[in-house]
Amino acid sequence: MSLRVDAGGQKMAAPQEQAxxxxxxxxxxxxxxxxxxxxxxxxxxxxxxxxxxxLYLIVISFTPLDLTRPETxxxxxxxxxxxxxxxxxxxxxxxxxxxxxxxxxxxxIQMILGFLFALxxxxxxxxLEALRTIFLIPMVLPPIVVAIIWKVLYTPxxxxxxxxxxxxxxxxxxxxTDPTWALWAIIxxxxxxxxxxxxxxxxxxxxxxxxxxxxxxxxDGASVWQTTVYITLPYLKGVLIVAALFRLVDSIKAFPxxxxxxxxxPGTVTEVTNFYSFxxxxxxxxxxxxxxxxxxxxxxxxxxxWGIVRLVGWGKAHD
Amino acid sequence: xxxxxxxxxxxxxKPQAGYSRRKILKTAGVLSAAAGLALPARIGYAKEFxxxxxxxxxxxxTFFKYLENYFPEFEEQTGMKVNFVTNAxxxxxxxxxxxxxxxxxxxxxxxxxFIYSGRxxxxxxxxxxxxxxxxxxxxxxxxEYKDFVGGTMAALVDANGDPHGFPWEAGAMIMIAxxxxxxxxxxxxxxxxxxxxxxxxxxxxxxxRTAAFxxxxxxxxxxxxxxxxxxGNVFKDPPGNLTPTWDTPEVAAAADYYGALLSKYxxxxxxxxxxxxxxxxxxxxxxxxxxQAITWGVPVAKDPDSRTKDTVRYxxxxxxxxxxxxxxxxxxxxxxxxxxxxxxxxxxxxxxxGKDISRRMLEEHGYPSICRxxxxxxxxxKETLTLNGQDVAxxxxxxxxxxxxxxxxxYRTVPQFPQIGDKINKAIExxxxxxxxxxxxxxxxxxxxxADLKKSGVQIDL
Numbered sequence: 019m020s021l022r023v024d025a026g027g028q029k030m031a032a033p034q035e036q037a038x039x040x041x042x043x044x045x046x047x048x049x050x051x052x053x054x055x056x057x058x059x060x061x062x063x064x065x066x067x068x069x070x071x072x073l074y075l076i077v078i079s080f081t082p083l084d085l086t087r088p089e090t091x092x093x094x095x096x097x098x099x100x101x102x103x104x105x106x107x108x109x110x111x112x113x114x115x116x117x118x119x120x121x122x123x124x125x126x127i128q129m130i131l132g133f134l135f136a137l138x139x140x141x142x143x144x145x146l147e148a149l150r151t152i153f154l155i156p157m158v159l160p161p162i163v164v165a166i167i168w169k170v171l172y173t174p175x176x177x178x179x180x181x182x183x184x185x186x187x188x189x190x191x192x193x194x195t196d197p198t199w200a201l202w203a204i205i206x207x208x209x210x211x212x213x214x215x216x217x218x219x220x221x222x223x224x225x226x227x228x229x230x231x232x233x234x235x236x237x238d239g240a241s242v243w244q245t246t247v248y249i250t251l252p253y254l255k256g257v258l259i260v261a262a263l264f265r266l267v268d269s270i271k272a273f274p275x276x277x278x279x280x281x282x283x284p285g286t287v288t289e290v291t292n293f294y295s296f297x298x299x300x301x302x303x304x305x306x307x308x309x310x311x312x313x314x315x316x317x318x319x320x321x322x323x324w325g326i327v328r329l330v331g332w333g334k335a336h337d
Numbered sequence: 338x339x340x341x342x343x344x345x346x347x348x349x350x351k352p353q354a355g356y357s358r359r360k361i362l363k364t365a366g367v368l369s370a371a372a373g374l375a376l377p378a379r380i381g382y383a384k385e386f387x388x389x390x391x392x393x394x395x396x397x398x399t400f401f402k403y404l405e406n407y408f409p410e411f412e413e414q415t416g417m418k419v420n421f422v423t424n425a426x427x428x429x430x431x432x433x434x435x436x437x438x439x440x441x442x443x444x445x446x447x448x449x450x451f452i453y454s455g456r457x458x459x460x461x462x463x464x465x466x467x468x469x470x471x472x473x474x475x476x477x478x479x480x481e482y483k484d485f486v487g488g489t490m491a492a493l494v495d496a497n498g499d500p501h502g503f504p505w506e507a508g509a510m511i512m513i514a515x516x517x518x519x520x521x522x523x524x525x526x527x528x529x530x531x532x533x534x535x536x537x538x539x540x541x542x543x544x545x546r547t548a549a550f551x552x553x554x555x556x557x558x559x560x561x562x563x564x565x566x567x568x569g570n571v572f573k574d575p576p577g578n579l580t581p582t583w584d585t586p587e588v589a590a591a592a593d594y595y596g597a598l599l600s601k602y603x604x605x606x607x608x609x610x611x612x613x614x615x616x617x618x619x620x621x622x623x624x625x626x627x628x629q630a631i632t633w634g635v636p637v638a639k640d641p642d643s644r645t646k647d648t649v650r651y652x653x654x655x656x657x658x659x660x661x662x663x664x665x666x667x668x669x670x671x672x673x674x675x676x677x678x679x680x681x682x683x684x685x686x687x688x689x690x691g692k693d694i695s696r697r698m699l700e701e702h703g704y705p706s707i708c709r710x711x712x713x714x715x716x717x718x719k720e721t722l723t724l725n726g727q728d729v730a731x732x733x734x735x736x737x738x739x740x741x742x743x744x745x746x747x748y749r750t751v752p753q754f755p756q757i758g759d760k761i762n763k764a765i766e767x768x769x770x771x772x773x774x775x776x777x778x779x780x781x782x783x784x785x786x787x788a789d790l791k792k793s794g795v796q797i798d799l
Binding site: 300 | 427430431434435438456459460554604605606607608609614617618623752755756759762763764766767769770771772773784785788789792793794
């Protein structure tokens with residue numbers, strides 16, 4: 019083998035011999051290929067479980083599919099009929115407004131309570147650890163159980179809450195049948211169920227927060243309030259946005275509480291959009307119309323989430 | 338003795354020959370004889386539906402609480418296991434509607450709900466039972482298909498008159514006053530008109546912590562007699578013309594009237610009551626008057642745990658300016674077309690609505706909504722439905738006759754009634770909670786109903 023010396027004095031193989039040496043595989047490319055191999059089963063599942071049903075949903079939203087009328091299956095003669103109905107349906111419009119109120123109040127109050135409780139429970143103590151576990155109970159209960167618990171609490175005949183108030187001489191109307199209170203009855207139950215989720219996320223982030231930040235601020239003479247507003251909150255920004263987005267999306271999916279507690283009533287005071295869509299599909303068999311409502315709802319949720327992220331950013335606390 | 342010993346010794350001393358031909362023949366003979374004797378017994382012991390699990394579903398009713406008591410003997414007779422699930426009325430209807438629409442096989446026997454009968458039978462989702470009834474191998478002559486009260490079959494037959502279900506409940510709406518004593522103490526009588534009803538409610542409301550009126554939340558059943566009593570109607574001319582007629586002064590007045598009964602005289606939370614809850618308010622004496630099917634009225638007098646069994650009184654549903662229109666209906670058992678156990682399902686239906694079980698339900702549990710004419714005509718029926726000295730059996734017959742003669746219940750079995758009924762429910766809730774008055778609520782309901790009917794492809798006059 020002939021050798022030549024390069025400018026740096028290193029020995030190199032002659033060009034014709036270099037050509038004979040088999041080029042080594044690029045490890046980065048191999049790794050990437052391996053990742054793809056690992057990912058494709060997940061993609062297949064995603065396509066089968068999510069994408070195909072979503073596509074089907076979109077497709078049938080362009081038909082007047084009514085299960086009691088087989089001739090409406092795959093009838094694309096008036097593809098926009100359901101979307102035109104959406105524009106005219108005042109009960110649906112009302113459900114959008116109910117949804118906005120429900121989402122706004124549940125997410126806002128859950129974020130505030132979750133943050134406050136996380137701050138309170140953020141210290142190392144066995145007593146507080148036990149308390150944290152207790153706070154998590156509502157979140158881990160099946161939603162139907164949560165709904166039944168609140169149904170009992172809101173039903174005057176069997177409610178310990180009503181008995182106690184009656185014993186004290188106060189007659190409180192049934193919250194779930196009072197139009198002023200029915201939505202708040204749902205909001206209260208939803209907050210009870212889900213603020214621990216926000217608390218848990220914030221608590222996890224707080225426990226990762228370097229203590230030096232707080233110590234440094236204190237040395238500089240910052241008050242507790244200032245430390246919270248200028249140090250803790252900016253640090254938590256990313257987590258808060260993720261938690262709020264989770265809760266926002268979940269609030270749009272709110273169903274068991276409404277189904278069990280109020281059935282959308284009294285009247286349509288607690289009838290949110292997905293509940294209305296459910297009724298159209300499963301009580302009245304209007305699958306085409308229900309699909310159109312669902313497609314609209316999904317689109318609105320995606321746009322809303324994207325807008326929030328664009329507006330607030332993902333949180334650059336660490337920058 | 339000796340000889341025997343010798344023989345036996347000989348036998349014992351013979352080398353073990355294993356299974357000799359004689360031994361094999363002998364054993365085979367014994368086994369054949371045994372098998373010959375045992376086999377017919379074994380065959381006789383086999384049951385027709387051994388290994389079958391019958392899946393049934395209905396909405397919750399006292400009928401099923403009573404029927405469950407007889408399941409063990411039916412399972413013993415047939416060999417099948419019965420798994421019958423009951424849910425709240427709207428939950429059952431919604432689930433079954435979905436199951437039937439997909440022609441699934443999860444259910445073998447279902448309740449064909451009155452308001453869904455037109456929809457389910459019309460769409461071909463429920464099995465035609467005519468071949469089962471007419472097959473002598475499946476149905477004996479003494480089962481007597483014609484013994485079912487005519488009106489109760491009306492909702493369960495198709496356009497050709499073929500049965501798709503057989504009724505277990507003939508619902509007849511009556512008035513039940515659980516604290517009749519309070520009405521008497523107030524110097525009043527059981528009301529017979531809408532005016533009297535309000536007058537009585539005004540006099541007794543809150544007395545001894547008893548609300549004057551109670552109801553469940555199925556307003557599209559409870560409110561209609563008031564709507565018709567005021568001179569209104571659900572549709573222009575059902576089933577031919579389904580144009581809703583709710584934007585009339587009569588319908589609005591009825592909505593205001595019925596909404597006030599609930600809001601002024603109902604117990605707290607009345608708008609969320611299920612059938613069971615409303616019945617409980619009467620059995621515990623927390624509420625007094627209810628207009629509802631007899632099925633929910635008789636337990637107030639019959640159930641041992643009822644605190645008002647000695648004070649309950651029964652009467653006809655009060656009438657309005659246009660007359661009295663007590664609701665009547667029927668619910669029946671049917672077989673989903675997707676069922677994989679149709680013969681077992683038919684065996685169950687045949688048994689559950691047979692004369693024997695119907696009679697025992699009446700005799701042992703006081704179940705009143707009997708659909709068999711031969712039992713309704715019996716002395717037993719009259720005796721059982723004489724409650725606190727009142728002839729409730731006659732009330733029952735009168736209501737069924739009223740509904741059957743004039744056909745005013747036809748509105749209820751049109752395929753679109755589920756969605757139309759929802760609009761009425763919501764309108765009454767809005768009126769009872771003061772969100773709207775009768776005129777506004779019913780006008781809005783009419784608008785929504787028209788949109789829904791158009792969605793269903795129904796031609797209407799508007």
